[in-house]
Every structure is written in structure tokens, then in C-alpha cells.
Amino acid sequence: MKQVTHSGIREAIRKRIIAGEWALGELMPGEAEFAQEYGCARTTVNRALRTLAEDGMIERKRKGGTRVRPLPLPPAQLRIPILREQVESRGSTYRHRVTNRIVRRTPAEIRERLQIPETTRTLYLETLHLADDRPFAFERRWINLDAVPQAEHAELTEYSANEWLVRTVPFSRGEVSLSATKAGSDLASALATHDGAAVFTLDRTTWLEGQAVTAVTFYYAEGFELKFSI
Amino acid sequence: MKQVTHSGIREAIRKRIIAGEWALGELMPGEAEFAQEYGCARTTVNRALRTLAEDGMIERKRKGGTRVRPLPLPPAQLRIPILREQVESRGSTYRHRVTNRIVRRTPAEIRERLQIPETTRTLYLETLHLADDRPFAFERRWINLDAVPQAEHAELTEYSANEWLVRTVPFSRGEVSLSATKAGSDLASALATHDGAAVFTLDRTTWLEGQAVTAVTFYYAEGFELKFSI
């Protein structure tokens, strides 16, 4: 009846929590108790409960015991795919075009986002991402040339700066901000839409081992939706 | 020098991956090899590598071995806080006002989203969420009364429908869609902004054990940003 695998026990306990066997915030049985009930080692229960805690379903404290989360976290696992995948998953053909590329003075706002001094050189890039040759997203990007010097002379024809960085500086971390922007005339013409269009906007600042790598803003064409499961 | 804890080993290996010791997609040493190198049990290495795999940094296959992810996943952990927390974390006072509440025919679009027949009764709610008495977000919600019959007569004064559902039907799952909407005149007046404003929009459809619970759309006031770390 009851599985004696950690995943089986995890799902059994998950069902019991959802069924309301313990109220929000209420203390649950301890590992030893569950182990006896399910007829398995405490180690196995430990793993089941640890996983549920990682999922945000329960809280655990040494000596304090295990309890159902008082206010369950809305757990959303959002993975923002790289643009090529966003386009190709819609069945469209992806292409990109670098419309501007220059090493120039970094605007103060970007210097602050990247926390770099005025002397640091950055590469500024504007890229238009196309789905079936229609504008899909417009990208403004600054790359810290101290962190990624080889970007200055990188070929960005086969791969966009987006993909090039993912391959060159993988596993970087950072901050993302999502918002809605009212298109000005320059943005509207880049995205081939009208002035005042509501544009879904994604800002990302990326770090690797404490050093700023890049700051980027994506402006998505009208009708774009970022979908994910929770 | 090197920790013999799973987290110590995990971080050591993470650093080696980031340093580029193995190329993207390249085969890494096996568990037994790492265990010998770090002088610990294979179980410990197993947990370290398992965690790295959950983080999306490596891929593992039985007999196939462990390799660095060929194309690293952009790992974004987004937890959408409930509105009260979004407001209060900005240091503002949260209040809400139910501006409309009616059991009526469910629009076909919503029936499709919830996959419910025409006969199913739903509760329609409009709620205005305020930060320091200024509009922060406007919410349109349909609640499946088959799934949550007690919603029909629930007091929604202390807690908004948002929070009431989180407490009543915790741990539900679903789909989220983020987009940008151009405000029409009714939405603009609800949010006390101007016609044509760019409005950040969040759609969510929620399920519990295969049954549709609620469909909701949040329209956030101008200037709103949804921030998170990756």
C-alpha cells in the first residue's frame, strides 16, 4: 500500500497535508514517528521531508520539529529561456540582427547598476530579435569589458550576444526586474509597432563571482506573454 | 583544505565548473573518483552532485556519467509574493476594497480557462488593492464554487480573496502568464491613471488535485516592477 521509497513517502505526506490533516502552522509528527508508521529508516523519511521543505510546503527546525508552512509560499519556478528558444518553441524561425555596436562612455545609470568606476570600458549593443522576420524583441545591452574582454572582438553573427554570453560566461547569477513600458517613438519603430504601445520589459543585471558582467534590457513586441507553471 | 561535507564538496565542484575545468557538455569524474579525491564516502559526493543537478548546473545519467550542462539553464527562482507582502515590503500600508461581487454567468473565455461546463456556478470578484490608500493593483477573479463552495458566503473584509484562498485552499498549483496591457478607460480609472498607460499584468489559473479553483488577473499600477534574483 504505502511505498517505502523517499518519493513515495513524500507524495503520501504531501497528500495528507493537502487533505488538511495538519492545519497551517501546525506541528507534524517527527521523523522517527513517520519512520515507524511507514516502516522504513529515519534517513528515508528525512529525505522525503527535506524535499517537501525545499518545495516550500513545510518548515523544519532542529529541536523545533516539522510544521506545515503557516502561510504557504506561492512557489513559482520561472526559467526564462533564451530568446532563440522562446521563438523556436512557437514554431517560428529565429534570426537576430545587431543594429548598433560601440565602445563608448557608460551612462551613469548603467555604471551604478554594474557598480563599476567611470574608467571601466563597456561594450554597448543593440540587437533586434526576429521571429519569422518580424520583430520579436529589442535588446539594449552593456557588457563589462573588464570582466569579458574577449567580447570586444567577438563575432556575433551566428550567436547573439545573449547566447554568446551564456556559452562564454556560463552559470552567472544576478537580478531580474519585470515591468511594462509605454513605447516611445524610437522603441516603437524598432519593434514595428505604434507609439504608446504597452511593451513587456525585462531588465537583467548579471554577476559572476562578484564581478559585474552585463546589464541588459529586453523589450518584447506587443502580445508577448511570459508563461510558466507553478 | 577541502570540506568533507556535502555542501563543501558541492561548492568546491561548483567553483571548478565555473572556472572552466570541464567544458560545457564535457564528462566529469564519477562519484567514486570524487569520493577518493575528497576523501569521503560516495554517498556524500552523490548528494553534492545531486544538488548541483537540481540547480541545473550538471546533468546525470545512470551509466552515462555526469557532465556539465551543454547549455546552462537560466535558473530563475521567482516567488510571487501575495499582494499584502508586496505592499508592506515597500514600507507602505496595505488595504483592499472589494468593488464588485456577484454570482453570474461565467464568460466563455473563463469557462475554457477553468475547463468547467456552462452549468458550473462561479463567483466573480473585483478587488482594488491599495498601498497607502493609493491604487496599487486591480484584481478580477472568478472562483469555481464547485471547488470552493464556502467562498460564496466568505467574509472578505479582513483578508482579500487572494489571501483567503491561500489559507483555505493552500498548496494549489497552476499556470501563470505575465504580459503588458494598454489600459482602457475603465481600467485606467480603477487604477487612477491615464488612458493608454502601460499596465503590468499577471494572469493565473489555479488547480488543486485536477479541479479548477480560480482564474485571476492582476493589473498593477504604473511603475510597478516585479523583481527577483536568479
Add this chain to the structure above:
DNA sequence: TCTGTGATTATGTATGCACATATTCTGCTA
């Protein structure tokens, strides 16, 4: 009543071992 200290206890983790499971690899056979 307040305070601090030590005992208590639930979870956290490392280990050695055994066995399960999914792939890949090898070599036999047609």
C-alpha cells in the same frame, strides 16, 4: 521574578554496505 546554564531532543549529516536501475558496450549470431 529574572537569569543563566546545562540537559534534552528533533533535525542534519557522514559512512559503509547492499542492491536497484538505466544505459552503454561488447561480442556473438545470422
Add this chain to the structure above:
DNA sequence: TAGCAGAATATGTGCATACATAATCACAGA
């Protein structure tokens, strides 16, 4: 050469045990 069966192997998992660690609790002393 193609196809298939079985061997080999890396990861996956369960268990018993021991000890670590962090909270909490109880109690003594001021």
C-alpha cells in the same frame, strides 16, 4: 553488416549507525 542478448558500469536508493548542531526546556541560584 545488422541485430540482439547479455555483461559491465555509473548513478540511484535504502538502511543501520554514529555523531553534530541548534533550539528549547527545566531548574538552580540570585
